[in-house]
Amino acid sequence: MREDTAMTFPARYPGAMRVAVADVGTNSSHLLIAEARGEGGNYRVLDVLKDRTRLGECLDAAGKVTLEGEVRLQRALTRFRQLSAAAGVPEVQVYATSALREAPNGAEVAERAGQETGLYPVIISGEREGELTYLGAGHSVDFGEDNVLLDLGGGSLEFARGGPERASDVLSLPLGAIRMTRAHLRNEPPTRQEVQAIQNAARGALAPHRERFAVRPGTQVVLSSGTAEAAAALLAAGGGRPPVSVNGCSVNTVQLGALLERLRDMNAGSRARLPGIERRAEIIVAGLAVLHAALEALGAREAVVSEGALREGMLIEELRRQATYVGGLSARQRSVLTTAERFGANLAHARHVTELARDLFARLVQTGERFPEEARSLLTAAAGLHEVGQIVSQSAHHKHAAYLIRHAGLRGFAPREIELVAQLARYHRRGGPKPTHPEYAALPPADRGLVSRLAAVLRVADGLDRSHAGQAHVRYLTRMPWGWALSVSGATPLDLVGARDKADLWGREFGPLTVTASNR
Template sequence: GVDVGTGSAVVVDIGGGSVELTVGSAAGATLTRSLKIGVIRLTERFRASDPLSKRDDRDMTQYVTEAIAEPIAQIRALGFDRVIGTSGTILSLGALASGETRSADDEVRNLRVPTKQFRRVREELTALNLTERLRVPGLDPRRADLIVAGAVLFDTILKALDVSEVTLCGLSLREGLALDYIHRNRTKVAKVEQYPDVRRRSVIELAERCNYSAAHAGQVARIALSLFDQTVATHGLDRQEREWLEYAALLHDIGVHISFARHHKHSYYLVKHGDLRGFEPDEAAVIALTTRYHRRATPKKTHPGYSDLSPSLRRTVRTLAALLRLAEGLDRSHGQSVSDVIVSPVDDAYFIRLGAHGDTELELWAAQRHVAPLEQVLGRPIRFEFLGRTAEPLGPPPGRERPSEAPSVAESSGS
C-alpha cells in the first residue's frame, strides 16, 4: 500500500466495467464515486479500428471527459495532495511509463511517475495494432487488447485532475475491501486462524454464542473420545462418527443458555437450527440428536427427528449418545477430576479404570446411574474401579461451586 500520511489523496482504480474515484486520508474516505466507464465498456463502444483511429480516440476522450466532469469538479473543490493509481491496468501503464522493461508485478509499487510519461505511453499504444502491442516489452499479453482504452481513460483523468505525477499502488479496491473487513472483524479473523477447519470453527462459534462451559465441554469430549477409541472393536464406528461425537460433546450443554430444565432438548433445537457450516443435513441431525440424548430419555422411534433417520444412522445415534451420556456423568461435578479412562475387556464384561485427582464420588455415582445405555450398545456389563488418587483434591467436592477453570487432563488416545 501507499502511506498518505496526514495529507489527502485521490485514488483512481480502473476496472473492466467501472472506474472508482476516491478522495480521502488515513482517517477515511470523504468522497467516493463509481463511474461506468471501465476499459471493457470503452473498448466495446469505441474501438472499431485497430490501431485506434484518430476519430475513435477523439470520441472516447470526449465521452470520458463528460462522464468524469462532475466528480472531478467535486474532487478539485475538496482539494488533495497527491494522486494514487491502483489496479492491474494502471500498474501495466506505469510499468511502461517508468521507461524500463519491467512488468507490473515487479518494482513499480510506490513508484512516482510523471503524468507526461502516461501521455507518451498513450500516444505510443494508440498507434499500435494488437500484434504490435503483444511485442511491447513489459506489457502483460493478457492486457494487450484492453490497454489502449486504459491508456486513453487514465490519461484523460490525469489531465482533468491537472497533476504532475502519480504514485503507483499494488493494492486495489479489492484488497482494500479485504483489509477493511479484517479491521472490522478482528475477532472473526482470529477465530479463522485459531480454527482453520470451517466445521470445527462453526461448532465453537455456536458454543460460544450460547456461553458454554469450555472446560466442562472439553473434558466431556476427551472422555467420550477415549471411550469411543477403546471400544471401537465392538461398536464398529469410524472416524466420521468420532468427529460427530466430539462436536456433540462440545455442544451437549448449550441448551442451558435457554434454561437448565429440559436443556438437552434445548441443545437439540439450537444445534439443529444453529446454521452449522460445512455439515450435511444428516450430519447436523445426528449431532443434534446425540446432544438430545445425553440425559433423560433414550432414543425411541416415536421421537421427532430420530424417526426420520435411516436405520444405520439411528444405530449411530444410539451409540454416540450412550458414549456421551457416560462421559458427561464422569464430569458430573464439572470439576474435571477424572484424569484417565482405561477400558479393558475382562471375560464377558468391560472394566473401566478411572484415574482421579480429586473427589470423584459424584462422578462414580453418575457413571453407574447412566451406564446402562452403553452396556446395551456394547452387549456387555460395565464395572468401574479407581487407579488411585492424588493426596490433594484438585476438583470441587459435590455440592460446591463449580470453578471457571480447571487443570488439564490427559488427552484421549487418537484425539
C-alpha cells in the same frame, strides 16, 4: 505429528490468522490468500491466483452473462476453492463487481455459481468497491491528509477521496477499459478520432463531479489498476528491463499522454510484444485514454501507482473483522474457537452464524420471551461448533458434531452444559428434536424445552448464511398477531430460501415466521 499440526495450524490469534478473498471483475478474477502479521491489518501473502475469466466478452446483446461466461466463472471459483482449501482456509470471501453488477441476470448467475462451487460471489456496489479499493491502496502507498484514488477496472472507473484511514467520498462511473474499448474502438490500430471520443466521454461523465475530486494544494493522486501498473512499468523501463514492482512509482500526466499516443500508433500484435502489455494489448489504449483524460480533468500533474486494490482492501477488512471477533471472546468462548479450529470448521461462517443467532436471541428477549441466564452462552457455543462434524463427513454432520462436542474436552463448561451444546448442534439441521431420540428424551423436561427453543434460533441463523457470503443482517423481528415477521438486509436469494426452509422448528416453538428481504 503431521495430523496434529494440520488440525491446529489455523491460529486462534491475529498473529497467524489466515484469510482468503477473491474478486470477480470484468476482465479477470483474482484470489489472494494471506496470513495476518501482528495488528493493524499487516499481513504476509501466501499465495495468489489470477484467472482471466473475461466476463466482459461473455455478454449477449441484452447485456446478460452468457452460458460461456457462467462456465468460466464457475471454473475460476472451483480453482479458488481448491487452492484455498489446500492452504488450510476453508472459506473464500468473494466479491463481484461491474460485470455481474450490471448484467440483468447477474444475481441469478451468482446464485448458480454458489450452488455449483460452494463459493457465492457477493455483488457489491461501485461505491462499496471504491471504499474497499481505497482501503487496499492505503496499505500499499503512504496516504496523506487528502488523497484522490482512481481505480480503473474493465467495466467501471471508481473515484475515492479521503484521508489516511478511509474514503469519505466515492463515485463510480461506467468508464472501464473493456467497456470503452467495445464502445469506441473499431480500427486496429485505433484512430485519433476514436481515442478522442473515449476521452470526450470520460470528461463528459466526470464533469458534474469534477469539483468533488479536483486536485487541491497538498492532494496526492493515486492510480490503482492493471492499466496504470503496465504504463508505469513501461515508463520506468525506458526501453530496458521493467522493474519487479511499480508500487509507489510516480507517473507524469504528460508522459502518460505521450505513451498513449505511442501505443495508439501500434497494432495489437506490436503492443502485445511490450513487457507487461501482453495480455491487455487489446484494452490498454482505451484504459490509458480514460485515465489520461480523468487526470487532466482533475488538474493532476502526476500520480502515484498503488499495487494494492480491491482484494487487498477485502483482505484487510476481513482480518480486522476476525481480529475484533477473537479479541472480544471470553476464555470460555476461546475454548469453543480452539475446538472449532481443531476440527477444521469454517470459522468465517461460524462467526457470522454466531452473530445472527445472538441478534435473533436478543430480539426475542426484547419482545418478552423468557430464557434462563445460561441460554445465550449455550447458543453462542453451539453456533460456533455447529459444523465441526463435517470433518467426519458432510452427510449427517449434525450427528457427528454432537459426538465430537461431547468428547472434545471443552473448557469452562460443566458436563450438563456440554450435553446441551452437543444437542443444539445436533438439531441445527434436518429433523428437529423428538421424544423418540434417546439423548433428547434423557434430558430433564426443562432442558428439553431449552434445547428445542434455542435450536429453533440456531436453525434460522444458519439458514440466513446458507450462501456463506456473510452478508445477511437482521433489520427487525416483530411479534405479529399471526406469528413473527423477520426482515433482513444483505441476504442473498439462497440465504432467504435457507432461512425459510429452516423456520419449521421456530414455528413450532414460537409461532409461524415470515422472512422478507430489505434493500435498506
